[in-house]
Amino acid sequence: MFNDILQALSDKTPGALGAVLMGYDGIAIAATGFAAGETLDIQMIAIEYANVLKEIRNAAAVLAIGELEEVDIQTRRYRFVIRAITDEYFVALTLSKDGNVGKGRYLLRRDAELFREALQ
Amino acid sequence: MFNDILQALSDKTPGALGAVLMGYDGIAIAATGFAAGETLDIQMIAIEYANVLKEIRNAAAVLAIGELEEVDIQTRRYRFVIRAITDEYFVALTLSKDGNVGKGRYLLRRDAELFREALQ
Numbered sequence: 001m002f003n004d005i006l007q008a009l010s011d012k013t014p015g016a017l018g019a020v021l022m023g024y025d026g027i028a029i030a031a032t033g034f035a036a037g038e039t040l041d042i043q044m045i046a047i048e049y050a051n052v053l054k055e056i057r058n059a060a061a062v063l064a065i066g067e068l069e070e071v072d073i074q075t076r077r078y079r080f081v082i083r084a085i086t087d088e089y090f091v092a093l094t095l096s097k098d099g100n101v102g103k104g105r106y107l108l109r110r111d112a113e114l115f116r117e118a119l120q
Numbered sequence: 121m122f123n124d125i126l127q128a129l130s131d132k133t134p135g136a137l138g139a140v141l142m143g144y145d146g147i148a149i150a151a152t153g154f155a156a157g158e159t160l161d162i163q164m165i166a167i168e169y170a171n172v173l174k175e176i177r178n179a180a181a182v183l184a185i186g187e188l189e190e191v192d193i194q195t196r197r198y199r200f201v202i203r204a205i206t207d208e209y210f211v212a213l214t215l216s217k218d219g220n221v222g223k224g225r226y227l228l229r230r231d232a233e234l235f236r237e238a239l240q
Contacts, residue, residue, distance in 0.1 A: 041183075048179035055175040057194060059168035061162075073176060076186030083231030 001118045002030035006091070009107050015099020018042065021091050021115060024057070026050035029089065049092050053082065070109075072101065083108045083116075085115045121238045122150035126211070129227050135219020137198075138162065141211050141235060144177070146170035149209065169212050176221065190229075192221065203228045205235045 002021050010016040010033050018033025028049040040081045053071065060068050073080040079095040081104045091112075122141050130136040130153050138153025146167040173191065180188050193200040199215040201224045211232075213224045 045183060046185055052172075052175050052179050055172050059172050060195050063165060063168055066200050068193070068195050070192075070194040072190075072192040073188070074190040075188050078185050108158050 002115070003032060004117065005111055005114050006032040008028055009091075009093060009104075009111060012107055013093065013095065013100055013104040015079075015096045016104060017096060017099075019091060019096045020046055020049075021085070022046050022049065024054055024089050024090070025088075041065045045092070045094070047073055047082075049082065049090075053084075053090060070105070070119070072105070079104075081105050081108055083112055084101060085112055086119060089115070089119060091115060122235070123152060125231055125234050125238065126152040129211075129213060129224070129231060132227055133213065133215065133220055133224040135199075135216045136224060137214045137216060137219075139165055139211060139213045140169075141205070141209060142166050142169065142172055144170055144210070145206050145208075153214070162231055165212070165214070169200075169202065169210075173204075173210060190225070192225070199224075201225050201228055203232055205232055206239060209235070209239060211235060 006019040007079040010019050020028050020031040028046040031042050056071060057068050069082050071082040077097055079099055079101050081093045082090055084090045091108060093108060095104060126139040130139050133172050140148050140151040142148040148166040151162050176191060177188050188204050191202040197217055199214060199219055202210055202212045204210045211228060213228060215224055
């Protein structure tokens with residue numbers, strides 16, 4: 001179930017390299033992609049994602065700026081779209097530098113409810 | 121000089137609440153905005169921004185995903201556009217939930233070179 005939603009998310013987003021549903025504890029629940037010649041290691045990514053998201057959640061709590069909804073990160077080589085699903089889980093979509101971030105963001109926002117239902 | 125660029129950035133971005141140029145050490149070099157009735161404290165924000173950005177930089181180094189360029193954060197109440205300027209400094213633009221993030225991102229990307237020149 002999780003894999004189907006992640007796979008559809010990846011397939012429908014031009015430039016998507018992979019997607020992962022994971023907990024703030026750094027453990028991936030389900031993942032798709034990251035195959036063909038990619039140097040990105042899904043488990044390493046998962047742990048680093050979790051560190052970053054926890055830091056942002058902490059900052060959001062300290063500043064009382066409201067619950068974290070989405071984080072987009074752009075580096076010289078990749079784009080990342082990360083969306084909070086529940087208090088415990090989030091989905092991270094990795095794209096190539098020229099990937100369609102807008103499409104990915106839209107699909108993730110749309111599918112958040114699907115993930116929430118599947119997690120119940 | 122810094123203040124002029126930050127002020128123009130804020131003025132030209134619909135929904136902008138304030139902007140700050142700061143170091144990864146958590147110290148603000150210049151700031152504008154955050155006045156009318158806002159509960160956001162610029163110094164507290166600066167420190168939390170720095171914590172978040174340092175964590176993302178660390179993650180980017182561990183994963184070898186290339187230098188950090190931009191981070192966009194969306195919470196239930198605010199939007200943040202954060203752009204790396206140099207190895208030591210970044211600019212963070214805070215917007216209301218319905219602010220024009222696209223315009224802010226564009227202006228920050230465009231003005232990055234101005235900040236770099238002013239920092240020299």
